[in-house]
Amino acid sequence: MYRFFIVFAMAFFLSIQFAYAQHETRDADRQALLKILSDVEQGVNDKNLDLMLQHMDEHVVVTWLNAEVSNGTNAVRGYFTKMVGDAKTTVLKRYETHPIITQPAVFYGDVAVAVGETEDIFFPHDRSTFRLDSRWSAVLHKVDGEWKIVSLTLSNNVFDNTLLNELKGLMLYIVLGAFFGAILLSAFFYFLFGRKHE
Numbered sequence: 001m002y003r004f005f006i007v008f009a010m011a012f013f014l015s016i017q018f019a020y021a022q023h024e025t026r027d028a029d030r031q032a033l034l035k036i037l038s039d040v041e042q043g044v045n046d047k048n049l050d051l052m053l054q055h056m057d058e059h060v061v062v063t064w065l066n067a068e069v070s071n072g073t074n075a076v077r078g079y080f081t082k083m084v085g086d087a088k089t090t091v092l093k094r095y096e097t098h099p100i101i102t103q104p105a106v107f108y109g110d111v112a113v114a115v116g117e118t119e120d121i122f123f124p125h126d127r128s129t130f131r132l133d134s135r136w137s138a139v140l141h142k143v144d145g146e147w148k149i150v151s152l153t154l155s156n157n158v159f160d161n162t163l164l165n166e167l168k169g170l171m172l173y174i175v176l177g178a179f180f181g182a183i184l185l186s187a188f189f190y191f192l193f194g195r196k197h198e
Contacts, residue, residue, distance in 0.1 A: 026107060032147050033105055033114055033140065040149075044097050047084065049077050057141065057148040065120070065134060065154045094123040099136060110142040118154075132156055 036055045043052030053073050056062075062070045062079075070076045084092045099118035106113045115137045123129050139151040 057150045061151050063153045092124055096121040112140045114138045
């Protein structure tokens with residue numbers, strides 16, 4: 001009986017140590033993911049592509065807000081260079097992103113899935129600045145002790161967003177303008193032709 005108690009106590013103690021070690025390991029992994037998120041944010045906002053790309057797998061797949069897909073780090077660099085810059089051929093002068101993780105990352109061995117949201121600020125060449133609240137999800141793989149992004153997807157609510165609300169406001173102004181324009185035009189023709197028949 002005494003021997004059984006000793007074996008049970010040792011097994012219980014080892015299980016606690018194992019669980020604690022696992023918890024510690026995941027805490028370190030979560031901190032590593034937060035560091036990646038911070039570097040990606042800084043890389044985008046400072047136009048420092050190397051800072052962002054160092055955390056991406058060579059064969060990363062990124063789906064952007066405009067539904068374009070970049071396969072590989074070279075394609076990601078090419079997309080960003082095409083979209084953001086001082087040249088008039090680019091779409092944006094600047095692009096800022098402020099992402100957060102909205103729930104704890106889920107780990108599957110050496111694979112992690114993280115999701116969150118971000119407030120994106122766009123500075124186009126040919127119009128005023130606008131903001132979009134977007135969602136993102138990322139899949140990361142740990143290789144040789146280092147986490148790398150293998151897939152990143154950005155998305156936005158196509159049924160309710162800043163640009164749609166802006167378009168709705170513009171349509172309202174157009175309708176009101178047409179309405180009052182029709183009234184003024186009718187009054188003009190009345191005074192021009194109607195009074196002649198009186």
